[in-house]
Amino acid sequence: MQDPSGAKKRLKLWLSMLRTTRNVEYVLRDRLKSEFDTTLPRFDVMAALFRSDEGMSMTRLSEQLVVSNGNVTGIVDRLEQEGRVQRVTNERDRRATLVALTDLGRAEFAKMAAAHQRWIDEMLTPLAAEDTGRMTDMFQVLRDGMQSSGMDRQRKTKSKD
Amino acid sequence: MQDPSGAKKRLKLWLSMLRTTRNVEYVLRDRLKSEFDTTLPRFDVMAALFRSDEGMSMTRLSEQLVVSNGNVTGIVDRLEQEGRVQRVTNERDRRATLVALTDLGRAEFAKMAAAHQRWIDEMLTPLAAEDTGRMTDMFQVLRDGMQSSGMDRQRKTKSKD
DNA sequence: TGTTATTATTTCAAGTCAAAACTTTTTAAG
DNA sequence: CTTAAAAAGTTTTGACTTGAAATAATAACA
Secondary structure, three states: OOOOOOHHHHHHHHHHHHHHHHHHHHHHHHHHHHHHOOOHHHHHHHHHHHHOOOOEEHHHHHHHHOOOHHHHHHHHHHHHHOOOEEEEEOOOOOOOEEEEEOHHHHHHHHHHHHHHHHHHHHHHOOOOHHHHHHHHHHHHHHHHHHHHOOOOOOOOOOOOO | OOOOOOHHHHHHHHHHHHHHHHHHHHHHHHHHHHHHOOOHHHHHHHHHHHHOOOOEEHHHHHHHHOOOHHHHHHHHHHHHHOOOEEEEEOOOOOOOEEEEEOHHHHHHHHHHHHHHHHHHHHHHOOOOHHHHHHHHHHHHHHHHHHHHOOOOOOOOOOOOO
């Protein structure tokens, strides 16, 4: 028998996974741009802010999105220019900035999120209902495996050892 | 019952898929950098060239990798500087350039590909053997669905209708 | 009370990516 | 033959990304 360990099947799976994910991402980017004149990173930032009523600090934002702090600065800069978010300096700790959605940003995001859900729904519908849950579980298995090997990247919160 | 159409489950699946894919990509980028001083896009270009003995034109390269032609220019520029690929102008059609791996590039890529296979293997091993194939099939279902809705992005080759 | 360390954020350099404008070359029409 | 259209690449512009260095403010402590 060939490929006894299944190595080739795993490579094939990865290429398939990468291609599919990129394809979905491409559609999302494309529609966010054409329908809302925004981008996926900006959408992600707004989504995080939408979930928190009071807004978030830059650091917490970068932790939650698992991107560098310098990265968040640029994205928030643009959102601020567009009037969708607002920076407020914390007067108790003048190092910190609180970022929050403006009323405009909140209203716009509600529409974006609804559309985003529709798009995802449209793209993932071909999958049988039971496969949807099964696949989610498989991803969890993979992430657990990577985490236990220390190969994951979301361990910004310094462990206490 | 809540979520009768399964919309929430599909959103959850997408977020899980995105997170997992990014995590794998992160590991690959990280190791390509630390062990071979290269990047994923450069690896992808070398992989495409490795499969074709004669080399490829810039346009065919950008079609195959599904990235913009301007993008390929920059990546090939860097690979050329590193001495891993070579540009040869086609004398019959002086617009066209043929890009091919150098001997050095070919030798190096062989090592990179072996390591790449090991890394993938390592990360995807937690998945049961039958799930590996099953998941690959599910991705195929998704891509087929997207393609039939015209939502795929790899239709650069103008259809003849 | 003065360091010294830590924390929060921004800035910068290098690279990745897409889209659009542009150059050069080739092909097609008339 | 001359002009128009198409094709192959490159350049440019703008956005995103990381990691490192720079700023600034706060906390810790001897």
